[in-house]
Amino acid sequence: MPCEINDDAQSFGPLAQWLQGPVLLALAEAAIELDLPELLAQTGDLDALARMLGAHRVNLGLLLDAMTAMGLAVKQDGRYANTALGEMYLRRQRDTYLGDMLINLKQMQHRHLDKLAELVRSGPPEVHGAQRLSSPERWRASAGHLANYQRAYLAPLAVELVEALPEFPAMKRALDLGGGPGLVIMALLERRPDLRGALCDLPPLAEVAREHAAARNLEGRLAFIAGDYNQVDLGQGYDLIWASHTLYYAKDMDAFMQKLLAALNPGGVFICLHEGLTEARTAPSLHVLARLCLALEGQDVSFDHGFLAENMRRAGFARVTSRPIDGPMGLVWLDVARKARAEEQ
Template identity: 45%
Template sequence: MQKNLADMAGIIRNGPPEVPQTQDWQSESRWERAVAHLAIGQRAGTAAIYADLVEKLPGFKGIKKILDLGGGPGLVGAEILGRLPGAKGVLLYLPAIISLAEQEINKQGLADRISFIAGDYNEIGFGSGYELIWASHNLYFVKDRVAFFRRVREALADNGLFVCLHEGLTREKTAPASIVLMRLSSALEKEGRGLCFEKGEIASYLKQAGFNRVDTRMIELPAGESELVVAR
């Protein structure tokens, strides 16, 4: 996250640097490394914080099936399931990450309650009948956002909820400072410049995709302010 900062002036003058293939945003080896680090943060408390947010939603106790969409190591979905006795979960992520996620899920003792869909979320089916679909800080690579959220809506059960958590940047993407600075190194790369959402942006796509009600609010997290979006 800091690798480009030492040459920031040169990058501004000369343009974005060439990125080695192993560090390209489309490289699964890059995501394997990233998800291994992400698992540490989720175990250290992030998963519990996110699950607390979901647990406060109306109708939480009635949820029987959830989809952790682009869920990395799967620990957020596992934490949510741990609060829903008898519920089942599905984790959808890139094939290279699934084996790592399986290890994490086994450690949580939830191997019999969580299944996996391996693939690119732009291309693969989500399944159906979910009372809850959760996505956190992982929707930057959606290619056709309105069409994607239509697919999300179709995968939900009647009265199901789509819940996502992403930064909501303001002031022409210069605030909150904590989030902007955290993403600055990546933003200096050509492919990393779109790795953020403005406040209200996801909500606008959801409305265009046909969701009847979309609620948003800003919440304070250890890494800075983020926008919680709940759609039904």
Template identity: 30%
Template sequence: MEAKVWSPADLLQLSGGYWSACALHAGVKLDVFTPLADRALTAHGLAEVLKSDARGVAMLLNALAALGLLEKSGDNYADTSFAAEFLCRTSPRYLGHIILHHHHLMEGWAHLDEAVKSGGPIRKRVSHDVGEDERESFEMGMFNLAMQVAPRIVHQINLSGRRRLLDLGGGPGTYAIHFCMQNPDLTAVVYDLPTTRPFAEQTIDRFGLTGRIAFEDGDFIAKGIKGTFDVAWLSHILHGEGPEGCAVILEKAVAALEPGGMILVQEFILNDSFDGPPFPALFSLNMLIGTPAGRAYSEGELFNMLAAAGVGDLKRLPLELPNGAGIIAGTV
């Protein structure tokens, strides 16, 4: 990978980049964009809608306009077409949940130095120990992200002849939904913690797939997996565990597969020298902050873990996915 040529201006822009992120987070948290999707308002008018201070609202609106997310005409503000599509709560393409999840992560990232020094987490695990608002932003944020890439993935993976899919740690079930829509003969089970059930059932029902996709709750690391399947989908769950935990997850996923079953693992994948791509390398720090042993893994590490679990015919699928994500496939 070609080394970046840095300048002092680049360095300072990177250092202060959180200002822009915080302005976006505040806009989403206050729900600035929803009322401005249908009509233009002055800062004072929007402040009345939001029950907020007019001076503060005006400053935030001007910053969001400077970032290109709002349009300003005279004293009136309105959403850009992009903001109306992705930042208005009533839009089916709303991305506010994942943005709020990023907002909840910021406090932990501000103490990254402490996590590096101690080598252990300084943030509660979202899947276990947080309040309902934060859990909703996480679960539905995962839905937001998966909705961006699942339609691109499912039509490039041949599941013809397969009948029963395990979506392990599947959260709101977005991938199970898209695999089932792509494969009319496929049924699926989303397997995750009990706290995930309401989000999964709501999402599955929204797509009219309640009869084909079931939710099974339980700690699959501690107790194992009920039933048998001919394809298992593990999307972004290995990075939450250290190598020993990954070995347990893969062992139990393989045990739930029939002979000839397919296993598909999606992760943010590091190169084998661990110094890129940038997103997986930074994501590893996010796991340091929030988990006892989790991290991003390299392609070689993932191949070795899958082989040790008894998976053969391993290959990385030739898919171009965002943020250094990749999918490794194999059979048992």
């Protein structure tokens, strides 16, 4: 007699989905290693692809079928092509290529997956060198990945958000705090020829940003503040300060928010884009899971939702608003803080 299934019973479907995670990432890595997105831009013929790679034709076909199943390729009449995802972000020749960033993030986010139980028993291990999130060497090595990420997503988003501000037409000076290779502030400068900017980051990244500015003929409009933002003089007289996923390293958040407030002109705007954990730090799942290994090794840098906005209010910002943005890297919070105008002080 067939077993009756309770419709209200919990399905074990999630278990099967968990098994697919490593397969999906391994497929993406294989596609990157074989440079398949670039080759698919040249031909979709399986025989030609096998010859170009010197590959086993049958196994190459199986890999391409799996890439199709995961959404990296399409297959029609026996021929393959890139999807928009593969075309835009996994072709090495594009300046929006994110394949190396994916591999870099895997190395950081997965480095303890084989010893989670051990870390629970023993506690955080010692973290050295480039494995430290604050390591200048680590960020210098990641500069190329960051530039492509900024070009592909963050810079267009920043332009959209800043241009929507009623204060934007009157802004004269902007600071990109922890701006890395600097494509965010440069995109803003290119939208407003009369706008001048400054970028503050560690010396290796400030140097990379200087190179990008030279390539875009922006050296005369963009100043560089090379150093730890906790220690250097940020200057004053800014109408806008932008910070995206850079406030983890503030050593005294109250004092640092006051430092940013002092750097703004009356009526100036501080825009902060950061994750914010909710539900007793168990959500959003993407952030919690992606940063588990970092947290287990003692580098838990994620903020609780509302923490930054509350620090802004406590520092003396006159008006603070927050709203969620659901982006490709998960849900983040946009906090916009305004310094009181001269007549309000």
